[in-house]
Amino acid sequence: MRAVIVAVGVAFLISLFCTPIAIKVFTRLKAGQPIRAEGPAMHQGKKGTPTMGGVVFILATVIAYVAGHLALTTLPDLQIAQVEPTITALVLLGLMVFSGAVGFIDDFLKVRKRHSGGLNKRGKLLGQILVGAVFGVVALYFPSTMTDAKGTATNTETVGSTTLSFIRDIPALELTKVGAVILFIFVVMAATNGVNLTDGLDGLATGASVMVLAAYALIAFWQYRHWCADPSYTRDYCYTVRDPLEIALIAGAAAGACVGFLWWNTSPARIFMGDTGALGLGGLIAGMAMSTRTIMLLPIIGGLFVIITMSVVIQIISFKTTGKRVFRMSPLQHHFELAGWSEVNIVVRFWIIAGICVAIALGLFYSEYLANVT
Numbered sequence: 001m002r003a004v005i006v007a008v009g010v011a012f013l014i015s016l017f018c019t020p021i022a023i024k025v026f027t028r029l030k031a032g033q034p035i036r037a038e039g040p041a042m043h044q045g046k047k048g049t050p051t052m053g054g055v056v057f058i059l060a061t062v063i064a065y066v067a068g069h070l071a072l073t074t075l076p077d078l079q080i081a082q083v084e085p086t087i088t089a090l091v092l093l094g095l096m097v098f099s100g101a102v103g104f105i106d107d108f109l110k111v112r113k114r115h116s117g118g119l120n121k122r123g124k125l126l127g128q129i130l131v132g133a134v135f136g137v138v139a140l141y142f143p144s145t146m147t148d149a150k151g152t153a154t155n156t157e158t159v160g161s162t163t164l165s166f167i168r169d170i171p172a173l174e175l176t177k178v179g180a181v182i183l184f185i186f187v188v189m190a191a192t193n194g195v196n197l198t199d200g201l202d203g204l205a206t207g208a209s210v211m212v213l214a215a216y217a218l219i220a221f222w223q224y225r226h227w228c229a230d231p232s233y234t235r236d237y238c239y240t241v242r243d244p245l246e247i248a249l250i251a252g253a254a255a256g257a258c259v260g261f262l263w264w265n266t267s268p269a270r271i272f273m274g275d276t277g278a279l280g281l282g283g284l285i286a287g288m289a290m291s292t293r294t295i296m297l298l299p300i301i302g303g304l305f306v307i308i309t310m311s312v313v314i315q316i317i318s319f320k321t322t323g324k325r326v327f328r329m330s331p332l333q334h335h336f337e338l339a340g341w342s343e344v345n346i347v348v349r350f351w352i353i354a355g356i357c358v359a360i361a362l363g364l365f366y367s368e369y370l371a372n373v374t
Helices: 002-028 041-046 054-072 087-113 121-141 177-198 204-225 244-265 274-291 295-301 302-320 332-338 343-374
Strands: 153-155 164-166 168-175
Touching: 002 054, 041 343, 054 244, 054 274, 087 121, 087 177, 087 244, 087 274, 121 177, 153 164, 164 295, 164 332, 168 177, 177 204, 177 274, 177 302, 204 244, 204 295, 204 343, 244 274, 274 295, 274 343, 295 302, 295 332, 295 343, 302 332, 302 343, 332 343
Parallel strands: none
Antiparallel strands: 164 168
């Protein structure tokens, strides 16, 4: 637990104190956010606000991960966590960094063109597929090599699973490795686009992501305390995952980094995360679902992202089939803006929805444990 707390604290402080530096740097570079002319009129006042702020909390997460591992070396009594970096960390941080890189290219082109149209849809889609495929393969083809003092393998799990999962793997829903990689690519695309669509108001996506990442930190740490690979854990009911402490450490670090960034990103925002941050967070959240074996729980944990994404899907289908719009504008947050709600009211109420979804998901996760140990 100490390592997780250290990672959270380091990430928060780096993000909190480095974001103002990023604001100054991006302002000097004239890396301002272009605003769509057809968007809500109140958004025109945000034109020129520095973007690509996701760079700060992505770097903060990576540095905090290293700090967390340094903290692990001070725990001589730690028996079941690998102090050296693992494939799990490579997959999770890689998803965050490289998904963020796809977003950075999009942001860079927007700033360079001084237009809200950056990387074309095909290019962004290709980038998401490539990132999902590469790290999906790594997650499924490199098993753990953890051994006990006698050299006996105690955990040969891969980061991902060939079995579809909800609270844990569902044996009846077995997939091939190729099928599992394809599924993961879909999860990466859904999560990255979900966070990206939510990132339309000051602090909205950042605050919602904090809740989702904090939930995964709790889930992963609970799995670590009830881990099948732990020789001191004697109960029959345990979680078959790989490196849950690593997952908790990274999820906690990312949540802490987002809280530090939120200080400057909340209304009125002095910097935006941009596609750099939105795609980076989405990639990491997808990795969290895969590594904790909670793929089908993700739509509940990230319920707000699902609702906002579905508002766009419904709008497109309705307009293409009937020529009519269901919402004044999509994504959903802009519908309420045009209905007269203030930005702060929308953000706070959507945060409440995000919190409710996270609470329901955690309740389902814990109730499954209770049902099997009592």
